[in-house]
Amino acid sequence: MTYKKAQVISRKSNNTPLTKPRALSLRDYISKDDEPDGKYKILLRMKTPYQRIAVVELKNGKVLVYGDGYVMFGTTGDDNIWAESLVHIPMAAAKKQQNVLMIGGGGGITTREVLRYRGVNTVTVVDIDSKMLDLGRNLKQLVKFNKGSLSNAKVKTVIRDGRAFVEKSQMKWDVIIIDVPEPSHDSPGLSRLYSREFFTLLKNRLTTGGVISIACSMISEMPEFCWSVIATIKAAGLYVLPYHYDARKKYGEDWCFCAASNKPLASSDLNIKISTRYLTSSKLKSMFQFSSKYRRKWSRRKIQTDNNKVLADIHERY
Incomplete structure (x- = not known):
């Protein structure tokens, strides 16, 4: 779920014609930084009003879905880890799991994990880009991977800006899952899904x-990005339980998440009632412990609001 600035076409003078948009290249769809190793096949390239999408098939048959040059999701092992981490902690912490709101998650992978809970009655998946949801519903490799979650009778998909949807809705949800890209200078509108005002609304x-x-x-x-998000959520009056999944040995990355509620949350109270592949008891214990090298950066935290560029500026520095 991404937001892009409108393309600017400038006029040099009254006698100069409008500049023609440049032809899009492979690098507009698959960045050099995120290009797969080895041979791959491009199954699809398309430009939507919100982003440039590419679908790539790897030599092992797995697929990756790109948004504006960078991997959004796919059918790989790290997508399973991400989905388990993002979904099962809040589902375990919530008093009920009957009605769930998903902002982002057009690939249907996180929705697949939510649907594993028998007590779930409805899942509302909101994404601004209909093409992303179409991929989650119709791309055969994704449908097999997400177990057809976006076509499940319990799931309602909404094509809309996530912030606008929540502002107009009067519903309340037991679990709300935010799975959207980081704000950047190229996608500043995403800051409104990480702001103090938005978390106050949630x-x-x-x-x-x-x-x-x-x-x-x-x-x-x-x-600093992780700590600033956490500080922003606290500024909205919510209790926060930060956690992370260290996948550096296999994927070279350590992913940060947080759970938030109107009541205090404690990791010792969590009881995941369904089987998970990656969230073992030993892993769960380590997920709520942060090394000193991370904790030292807490002092650099800042509050994201609707009117500043805190998170986009952090993203730009890295």
Whole structure:
């Protein structure tokens, strides 16, 4: 779920014609930094009003979905780890799991994990880009991977800006999951999904005992980003339980998340009632412990609001 600035076409003078948009290249769809190792096949390239999307098939048959040059999700092992981490902590912490709101997650992978709970009645998946949801519903490799989650009778998909949807809705949810890209100077509008004002709005959309989870990027590369998101959530009046999944040995990354609620949360109270592949008891214990090299960056935290560029500036520095 991404937001892009409108393309600017400038006029040099009254006698100069409008500049023609340049032809898009492979690098507009698959950045050099995120290009797969080895041989791969491009299955699809398309430009939507919000982003440039590419679907790539790897030599092992797995697929990756790119948004504006960078991997958004796919059918790889790290997608399973990400989904388990983002979903099962808030589902375990929430008093109920009947009604779930998902902002982002067009690939249907996190929705697949939510649907594993028998007590779930409805899952509302909100994404601004209909093409991303189309991929999650129709791309055969993704449908097999997400177990057809976006076509499940319990799931309602909404094509809309996530912030606008929540502002207009009067519903309350037991679990709210935010799975959107980081704000950047190229996508400044995403800051409104990480701001103090938005978290204040979500605070009022929780049922009693409800829990929010937020993906906070890679703490191994941008610890200030993670701490600033957490500080922003606290500034909105919510209690926060930060955690991370250290996948540096296999994937070279350490992903940060946090759970938030109107009541205090403690890792000792968590009881994941379904089987998980990656969230073992020993792993769960380590997920709530942060090394001193990360904790030292806490002093650099800043508050994201609707009117500043705190998180985009951090993203730009890294």
